[in-house]
Amino acid sequence: MTGRYSEDELIARLFAPIAGPAGLGLEDDAALLPASSEPMVATTDMIVAGVHFFADDPPAQIAKKALRVNLSDLAAKGAAPVGFLLSLALPPDWTNDWLAAFATGLAEDAALYGAPLIGGDTASTPGPLTISVTALGRTSRFAPRAGARPGDAIFVSGTIGDAALGLAVRRDPALAARLSPAARDWLLDRYLLPRPRLDLIETVRGGASAAMDVSDGLVGDLAKLCRASRVSALVEAPLVPLSTAAQEAIGLSPSLFETALTGGDDYEILFAADPAYRPPQGVVRIGAIVPGAAAPAILDASKTQMIFGKTSFSHF
Amino acid sequence: MTGRYSEDELIARLFAPIAGPAGLGLEDDAALLPASSEPMVATTDMIVAGVHFFADDPPAQIAKKALRVNLSDLAAKGAAPVGFLLSLALPPDWTNDWLAAFATGLAEDAALYGAPLIGGDTASTPGPLTISVTALGRTSRFAPRAGARPGDAIFVSGTIGDAALGLAVRRDPALAARLSPAARDWLLDRYLLPRPRLDLIETVRGGASAAMDVSDGLVGDLAKLCRASRVSALVEAPLVPLSTAAQEAIGLSPSLFETALTGGDDYEILFAADPAYRPPQGVVRIGAIVPGAAAPAILDASKTQMIFGKTSFSHF
Numbered sequence: 001m002t003g004r005y006s007e008d009e010l011i012a013r014l015f016a017p018i019a020g021p022a023g024l025g026l027e028d029d030a031a032l033l034p035a036s037s038e039p040m041v042a043t044t045d046m047i048v049a050g051v052h053f054f055a056d057d058p059p060a061q062i063a064k065k066a067l068r069v070n071l072s073d074l075a076a077k078g079a080a081p082v083g084f085l086l087s088l089a090l091p092p093d094w095t096n097d098w099l100a101a102f103a104t105g106l107a108e109d110a111a112l113y114g115a116p117l118i119g120g121d122t123a124s125t126p127g128p129l130t131i132s133v134t135a136l137g138r139t140s141r142f143a144p145r146a147g148a149r150p151g152d153a154i155f156v157s158g159t160i161g162d163a164a165l166g167l168a169v170r171r172d173p174a175l176a177a178r179l180s181p182a183a184r185d186w187l188l189d190r191y192l193l194p195r196p197r198l199d200l201i202e203t204v205r206g207g208a209s210a211a212m213d214v215s216d217g218l219v220g221d222l223a224k225l226c227r228a229s230r231v232s233a234l235v236e237a238p239l240v241p242l243s244t245a246a247q248e249a250i251g252l253s254p255s256l257f258e259t260a261l262t263g264g265d266d267y268e269i270l271f272a273a274d275p276a277y278r279p280p281q282g283v284v285r286i287g288a289i290v291p292g293a294a295a296p297a298i299l300d301a302s303k304t305q306m307i308f309g310k311t312s313f314s315h316f
Numbered sequence: 317m318t319g320r321y322s323e324d325e326l327i328a329r330l331f332a333p334i335a336g337p338a339g340l341g342l343e344d345d346a347a348l349l350p351a352s353s354e355p356m357v358a359t360t361d362m363i364v365a366g367v368h369f370f371a372d373d374p375p376a377q378i379a380k381k382a383l384r385v386n387l388s389d390l391a392a393k394g395a396a397p398v399g400f401l402l403s404l405a406l407p408p409d410w411t412n413d414w415l416a417a418f419a420t421g422l423a424e425d426a427a428l429y430g431a432p433l434i435g436g437d438t439a440s441t442p443g444p445l446t447i448s449v450t451a452l453g454r455t456s457r458f459a460p461r462a463g464a465r466p467g468d469a470i471f472v473s474g475t476i477g478d479a480a481l482g483l484a485v486r487r488d489p490a491l492a493a494r495l496s497p498a499a500r501d502w503l504l505d506r507y508l509l510p511r512p513r514l515d516l517i518e519t520v521r522g523g524a525s526a527a528m529d530v531s532d533g534l535v536g537d538l539a540k541l542c543r544a545s546r547v548s549a550l551v552e553a554p555l556v557p558l559s560t561a562a563q564e565a566i567g568l569s570p571s572l573f574e575t576a577l578t579g580g581d582d583y584e585i586l587f588a589a590d591p592a593y594r595p596p597q598g599v600v601r602i603g604a605i606v607p608g609a610a611a612p613a614i615l616d617a618s619k620t621q622m623i624f625g626k627t628s629f630s631h632f
Contacts, residue, residue: 024460024461024462027461027462027543027544028393028460028461028462028528028544029359029389029392029393029461029528029529030357030358030359030389030390030393030395030453031357031358031359032355032356032357032393032458032460033355033356033357033358034355035351035352035353035354035355035356036351037351038351039348039349039350039351040348040349040351040356040452041346041347041348041349042346042347042349042401042434042435042450042452043345043346043347043401043435044401044402044403044435044436044437044448044450045403045437046403046404046405046437046439046446046448047439048405048439048440048441048443050442051439051440051441051442052439073345073346074346076345077344077345077346077348079346085358085359085360085450086360087360087361087362087403087448088362089362089364089446118358119358119359119360120360121360121361121362121448123362123363123364123367123368124364124367125364125367125443125444125446126364126366126367126443126444127364127441127442127443127444127446128441128442128443130362130405130441130443130446132360132362132403132437132448134358134360134401134450136356136358137346142348144340144344144348145340145343145344145345146340146343146344212344212345213345227343228343228344
């Protein structure tokens with residue numbers, strides 16, 4: 001197609017301005033990261049149009065989502081970003097304008113989170129837009145999934161379920177109509193874009209015996225943390241932090257509580273820590289690690305174990 | 317679809333056995349690479365079925381190609397691999413058998429090249445199989461693209477054009493029929509799988525002022541190296557090393573010499589070095605870096621500049 005950037009042009013015009021020193025101007029075959037006394041943390045996530053996002057979502061938002069889901073993983077490990085690599089498979093109908101808006105969103109987040117672009121690849125695809133990001137970070141103390149010990153308390157940051165309820169609102173106009181505009185907007189916004197909790201890196205480094213980000217639903221992700229740590233858990237559902245918007249939605253439709261606990265895209269941090277640990281504001285205790293191999297038990301207000309139809313969200 | 321591995325199963329059964337210690341059993345959200353006194357080198361390449369390979373190619377071969385194109389970039393930078401991350405977007409019709417064969421090929425190469433799997437992601441896609449690999453390595457001396465100086469000699473490893481001629485043989489049954497079986501098999505084989513020149517890491521570290529791998533054709537890639545270095549070059553085409561199979565093909569059809577010089581998928585190493593540098597066996601001098609901003613001039617046996625229809629292969 002004429003009138004579109006060549007691969008060299010789009011790199012030079014759109015992506016090179018986002019590159020950090022380690023990216024060598026995106027003119028080399030590889031990034032070069034200086035030696036450090038801290039270990040390096042590496043994580044990768046791929047998102048596909050029609051699977052993880054809508055093809056007609058705003059391009060800046062797609063770019064931010066692709067980067068943020070990776071930064072969320074770094075945050076949960078106690079790692080500060082040093083940069084990221086981006087691979088982009090573009091469908092036949094891409095335009096310069098689309099790609100410029102995508103790059104603008106990426107540039108905003110690269111600056112916001114101190115995570116410069118350091119390398120990448122572009123390819124054409126007959127299929128949907130596909131974006132793979134690999135984020136690299138460094139940490140003085142890595143918080144593994146596998147470090148939880150019986151007796152540890154379980155903590156979670158922020159509020160849980162907003163993104164999953166935002167998706168429910170998007171899919172259910174009747175629900176949307178019954179919510180207050182403020183609650184509706186809050187939930188929809190939380191669904192659109194993750195907010196990686198890089199502000200909690202020091203918290204994770206200081207306190208967590210085990211940590212992970214909540215991306216596939218609190219209940220399912222806690223089960224993964226427990227499986228990796230060879231332990232089980234008890235969670236008191238009434239302790240799970242809910243936004244006022246989520247409370248309003250659940251008040252209208254109580255079954256949405258299950259959606260909140262098992263839906264995905266929270267991008268908050270779930271961690272285990274010594275029970276004497278005092279969390280910072282905005283981080284709350286929701287239960288305890290216990291011995292055993294059973295799936296975590298989620299107890300309702302009457303201490304009855306809740307049974308879920310589906311404990312975890314999977315895009316796979 | 318029933319009877320297929322879940323995401324957890326395929327990670328545990330097929331990919332965890334390929335994981336190195338930094339991969340934490342593929343049970344964590346990120347890889348953890350120990351601190352080192354050497355800088356880290358990071359590179360990424362994405363390949364798409366129907367664009368970079370045929371969807372019905374043997375799965376082990378697809379896996380190897382995805383990894384090797386990245387290892388080739390590390391080799392050209394003088395970096396020894398420390399591991400790689402793999403993102404896989406699987407089309408609707410994937411099977412356990414296909415994926416097991418893919419993982420077997422990956423395991424063979426991970427062992428062969430000392431490059432363990434350290435992380436990854438799996439997604440489903442309605443489109444073609446899409447594979448993104450990010451390879452990480454370390455080097456005591458990084459060979460940039462941008463370091464070539466006027467007066468440097470230009471060297472290339474191995475033989476040039478075999479893969480491009482292999483593709484020509486695959487597309488042209490008449491050509492295939494005229495070649496000796498040995499030449500035909502050699503060229504086809506060189507097209508199927510790159511051989512990353514990790515054996516030349518010390519050569520690159522020791523001698524190269526600038527280096528890159530030859531993946532998009534010798535002429536076009538030399539132009540990129542010159543552009544990054546703000547220099548030009550003179551190449552004597554008769555010095556470009558050709559295999560006996562390539563010589564046979566070019567003897568049958570002289571226009572294939574252009575294919576050899578401009579076709580892709582060589583995965584040899586092109587580098588500039590002091591003219592006093594003595595290369596090891598299997599690495600030959602093909603020309604010199606000169607001042608200027610012009611595209612490199614390729615001179616034939618009569619010192620006439622060759623004109624090419626297309627200087628570089630692009631999958632984009």
